[in-house]
Every structure is written in C-alpha cells, then in structure tokens.
Amino acid sequence: MPEKQYQKPLPAITSLNQPYWDGLRNRELKLPKCDACATVWYPPAPLCPSCWSRKFTWTRLSGRGHVSSWVVFHQSYFRGFDGDVPYNVAEVELEEGPRLLTNLVGVSNDAIRAQMPVEIVFDDVTEEVTLAKFKPRVAIPSTQN
Amino acid sequence: MANFDLKDRSAIVGVGNSAYGRRLMRSPIDLAADAIANALDDAGLARKDLDGLIVSFGSPIGADGDTLAQVLGLNLRSYNQTWAHGRFTASCIQWAAMIVNAGLADAVACLASVSFSGMRRPMMGGGGDREGSREAGGGHGEDPVYGMTSPGAGAAMVARRYFERYGTNSRALAAVPVAFRKHASMNPIAMMREPFDVEAHQRSRYVCEPLHLLDYCLINDGAACVIVTTAERARDCKKRPVLISGMQGLPGSREEFIWSYPGLGIAQQSVFDYKAELHPVYKMAGITPADVDALFTYDAFSILAWIALERWGFCKPGEAPDFTQGGRIEVGGELPMNTNGGLLSESHVMAWNHQVEIVRQLRGECGPRQVKDARIIQWANAYGDSLIYHV
Numbered sequence: 001m002p003e004k005q006y007q008k009p010l011p012a013i014t015s016l017n018q019p020y021w022d023g024l025r026n027r028e029l030k031l032p033k034c035d036a037c038a039t040v041w042y043p044p045a046p047l048c049p050s051c052w053s054r055k056f057t058w059t060r061l062s063g064r065g066h067v068s069s070w071v072v073f074h075q076s077y078f079r080g081f082d083g084d085v086p087y088n089v090a091e092v093e094l095e096e097g098p099r100l101l102t103n104l105v106g107v108s109n110d111a112i113r114a115q116m117p118v119e120i121v122f123d124d125v126t127e128e129v130t131l132a133k134f135k136p137r138v139a140i141p142s143t144q145n
Numbered sequence: 146m147a148n149f150d151l152k153d154r155s156a157i158v159g160v161g162n163s164a165y166g167r168r169l170m171r172s173p174i175d176l177a178a179d180a181i182a183n184a185l186d187d188a189g190l191a192r193k194d195l196d197g198l199i200v201s202f203g204s205p206i207g208a209d210g211d212t213l214a215q216v217l218g219l220n221l222r223s224y225n226q227t228w229a230h231g232r233f234t235a236s237c238i239q240w241a242a243m244i245v246n247a248g249l250a251d252a253v254a255c256l257a258s259v260s261f262s263g264m265r266r267p268m269m270g271g272g273g274d275r276e277g278s279r280e281a282g283g284g285h286g287e288d289p290v291y292g293m294t295s296p297g298a299g300a301a302m303v304a305r306r307y308f309e310r311y312g313t314n315s316r317a318l319a320a321v322p323v324a325f326r327k328h329a330s331m332n333p334i335a336m337m338r339e340p341f342d343v344e345a346h347q348r349s350r351y352v353c354e355p356l357h358l359l360d361y362c363l364i365n366d367g368a369a370c371v372i373v374t375t376a377e378r379a380r381d382c383k384k385r386p387v388l389i390s391g392m393q394g395l396p397g398s399r400e401e402f403i404w405s406y407p408g409l410g411i412a413q414q415s416v417f418d419y420k421a422e423l424h425p426v427y428k429m430a431g432i433t434p435a436d437v438d439a440l441f442t443y444d445a446f447s448i449l450a451w452i453a454l455e456r457w458g459f460c461k462p463g464e465a466p467d468f469t470q471g472g473r474i475e476v477g478g479e480l481p482m483n484t485n486g487g488l489l490s491e492s493h494v495m496a497w498n499h500q501v502e503i504v505r506q507l508r509g510e511c512g513p514r515q516v517k518d519a520r521i522i523q524w525a526n527a528y529g530d531s532l533i534y535h536v
Binding site for chain 2: 008009010011012014016017042043044045049068069070071072073074075078081084086087089091093101102103114131
C-alpha cells in the first residue's frame with residue numbers, strides 16, 4: 001500500500017500533462033516537441049510556445065542534462081519532507097533544452113556542483129506516480145553515445 | 146501615447162499605515178480601516194471624497210475590496226483587486242493613475258492589509274498554499290512534488306545561480322540586509338530595529354540554502370495605504386503632492402521569472418548576457434538612473450536588491466555585489482535603498498509600506514533617516530516594473 005505510506009504532495013495530473021506522467025510511469029522522459037519548429041518545451045502547453053503550432057509529438061528524451069542551479073532546504077513546509085531535511089532541489093537543464101525541477105540522488109548535498117552532468121532516475125513513489133529524479137553521471141564523449 | 150500622456154498627471158496626496166506587528170491578532174479589515182483613515186487624514190480628505198479603491202492583496206490573508214466597501218461604509222465608483230501577491234504594487238498605482246485621469250474616480254485608495262497571524266494553515270509554501278501547487282508551477286517556481294515549496298526557495302535558486310555565474314557569495318550579499326536593518330534602526334515604526342553585522346548574518350540559520358534567515362523578509366500583520374488623485378486636484382490637498390512622473394508595467398514572458406532578470410537561466414529563461422537599456426520608465430519621466438536620489442525595491446529576499454540594481458542599469462550584471470558594499474546603498478551613500486528598512490526589517494505589507502516611505506522621504510518627513518534633498522525616488526523591481534516619483 002505505497003499510497004498510504006507516501007506523505008509528500010503528489011502532482012495534479014491534467015489533460016495537458018497526462019502524457020508526461022504516463023511517460024515517467026513507463027520509464028520514459030517525454031516532452032512535447034514541435035512538428036513545425038522542433039522546439040522542445042516544458043511545462044506542457046496546448047501549443048508550441050515558440051511558433052504556436054498545435055502540431056507536436058510527445059518525444060522521448062535522452063534523460064541526460066546538467067545541474068544549472070540548486071538549493072538545500074533546511075526547513076520543511078510539508079510534513080512529508082520533515083524527515084528529509086536538509087534535502088536538495090535542483091534545476092536540471094536537459095540536453096534538449098528545457099529545465100526541470102528535481103531532486104538529486106546518489107550525491108551528498110555538499111558535493112553538488114554547477115554544471116554537474118546528471119541522468120534520470122525513475123522513482124516510483126506510488127502505484128500511479130513516478131517522479132523524475134537525477135543522479136550524477138560520468139561524462140562520456142558524445143561520439144560514443 | 147501623446148493623447149494619454151500620464152507624466153506628472155497624477156499624484157499621491159496621502160499615506161497611512163496601521164500598527165505593524167508579529168501577532169496583532171486583529172482582522173485585516175480592522176487594519177485596513179486604520180491605514181485608509183490615516184491616509185485620508187494625511188491628505189486632508191474625508192470619507193466622502195474617496196470614490197475609488199484598489200486592493201493588491203485580498204483574502205484569505207488580507208481584506209477584499211468589496212468587503213471593505215461594505216464593512217467600512219465606502220461609496221465607490223470604481224474598485225479593483227489583484228490576486229494575493231506582492232508583485233502588483235506598481236500595477237495598482239498605475240491603474241489608479243489611469244482611473245483618476247479617465248474620470249472613473251476622483252480619489253483612489255490603493256492598499257494591502259495582511260494578517261498572517263490569523264492564518265490557520267501555512268500559506269507560504271505549506272499545505273494552505275494553493276497557488277504553489279497550481280498547474281504548470283507556482284508563482285515563484287514552486288513544485289511541491291519535489292519539495293520545492295515557498296517563495297524564498299525560488300529566490301534561493303536565483304541566488305545560487307547568481308553566485309556561481311558571477312563568483313560571489315552569501316557573505317557579500319549580507320551587505321543588503323545589514324544596510325536595511327541599519328535604516329530600520331532609525332525608523333520608529335520598524336519591527337526589527339536592532340542592527341546586525343555580516344558575522345551575525347553568516348551565523349543565522351539557513352532556511353533555503355544559500356539564503357540565511359536574515360536574507361528573508363518578515364512575516365507579520367499590518368496595512369498600508371496611499372491615496373492617488375489627479376495632479377490638478379492634488380494642489381488642494383493638505384500636504385505637498387508627490388507626482389508620478391514615470392511608469393512601467395509588469396512584464397510577462399518565458400524569459401521572465403519573478404525573482405530574476407532575463408538571461409540568468411532560471412526556470413525556462415534563455416542564457417545570455419543581459420544588458421540594461423534605458424528603460425521606458427526613465428524615458429517617460431525624462432531622467433536617467435543617475436538622477437535617482439533613492440531607490441526602493443521589493444526585498445522579500447536580499448538577493449532581489451542585487452537583481453533590481455542590475456536589471457535597471459544602476460550597475461552591470463555581476464557588479465551588484467561590489468556596488469552594495471561600503472555603505473553605498475545606505476542613507477548618506479550614493480544610492481540609498483529601502484530607507485524604511487524594507488520588507489526585511491520594517492514590515493511586510495506587500496511593499497505598500499515602501500510607497501508610504503517614498504512619499505514621506507519626498508516630503509522630508511523622515512528625521513534621522515532622511516535622504517538629503519530627495520527630489521526623485523524610484524520604485525523598481527527585480528521582476529521588471531517601476532514607478533518614478535518626484536516633488
């Protein structure tokens with residue numbers, strides 16, 4: 001009964017962001033990509049915020065990016081985070097451009113650095129919801145990808 | 146533009162505030178009544194003269210416009226309200242200036258009243274913060290799913306990004322809250338008047354690292370109000386009118402994030418070297434930043450003072466850490482900022498207390514913290530809106 005045990009806020013799933021959360025549940029990071037101008041965007045929108053085309057495709061992304069900024073919470077605002085302080089929240093810039101708020105795992109808060117390369121970790125927090133967290137990755141030359 | 150030129154066409158003629166305090170245990174309607182009555186008295190106006198009202202921060206923390214009209218027995222021809230957010234101070238005054246010049250009302254009270262102590266559920270980042278969990282992200286970058294909660298966390302995210310980009314740190318940032326507390330020590334209505342130094346700032350606990358407790362504004366109760374009328378009508382009021390000579394609205398786009406200027410790379414902003422052109426507010430007022438005698442800004446978090454200085458062109462991106470050292474932003478310095486002590490040390494009334502202080506400065510009513518010969522004062526924010534006032 002993971003739902004009963006999970007005390008943290010859960011996402012409000014809407015008609016716009018449903019494919020995003022469905023993707024994570026299936027272990028895929030997917031964001032809308034414009035069929036006309038190739039922009040990839042976040043948060044989910046009904047049209048391309050760049051060219052206003054309504055033709056776009058939910059596209060699987062690499063799941064890789066780098067830390068663009070981060071904070072460490074020393075105060076808890078929701079009971080579910082009481083046991084976690086101090087905990088980090090990072091802004092990860094994906095290789096495809098958009099930035100996501102997330103938690104970094106597998107790294108101590110003191111070891112977080114700007115530009116640190118990271119990759120996605122899927123965290124099934126309930127039976128319905130999987131969160132996108134990130135862990136440090138060893139940088140490998142892009143030619144080997 | 147020429148057929149509706151608002152330069153120097155409207156003025157603030159009265160300012161008033163309620164008591165400020167941590168736990169006043171008074172209804173926000175009660176606090177608003179004090180601020181409105183004090184502002185009318187300051188202007189030499191009566192209740193019957195007041196026919197417009199703009200509330201910038203309503204229920205559940207403050208009192209709504211319709212409530213105030215009914216409960217206080219006002220007789221309004223025009224009222225309006227923004228959603229419960231601190232960012233709309235300039236917008237409200239800009240609307241008031243347009244309303245009085247369009248003839249929709251003669252005298253408009255603009256205000257916020259807040260009673261945080263009356264809140265049963267934590268509003269700022271906790272379970273009662275509905276906006277923080279709205280679709281597509283909260284108003285300050287909140288995402289409670291990952292524990293990204295509270296307005297200060299968005300400012301902390303900006304601060305970290307800024308520190309990394311420009312090679313500075315929390316110790317340098319301390320100059321801002323230290324200066325504003327020094328100002329508060331000369332302000333009898335300020336809530337926090339005990340000066341502190343950089344070391345005390347560094348010792349204060351982290352709330353959301355890299356921001357310390359002393360980088361955070363107060364959370365308190367209080368109300369503050371300004372009365373706007375036409376420049377023509379202002380001549381008949383009790384005190385010297387403070388004219389509104391420049392205005393710039395609140396910008397919104399994917400390049401904007403509430404606590405940073407474009408280019409910093411927060412939220413979905415692009416990354417580029419921001420360059421402050423001469424903003425429209427200066428062109429409207431016919432001045433440049435060099436003419437500004439004192440600068441006031443929304444200082445919910447200390448980092449916002451740095452962002453504002455750079456956004457408006459008082460210094461270049463990356464230069465604010467140096468700019469704010471050595472008393473330069475203190476009374477007696479080159480560019481005094483937030484001489485009331487700001488949200489950091491005077492009171493958090495959504496910056497309506499800052500508008501009150503600006504008017505008192507321009508009238509020369511500020512005693513030991515008076516900016517000598519202050520004639521032009523600017524309200525200019527990290528998030529990109531502004532007013533220029535002058536006498």
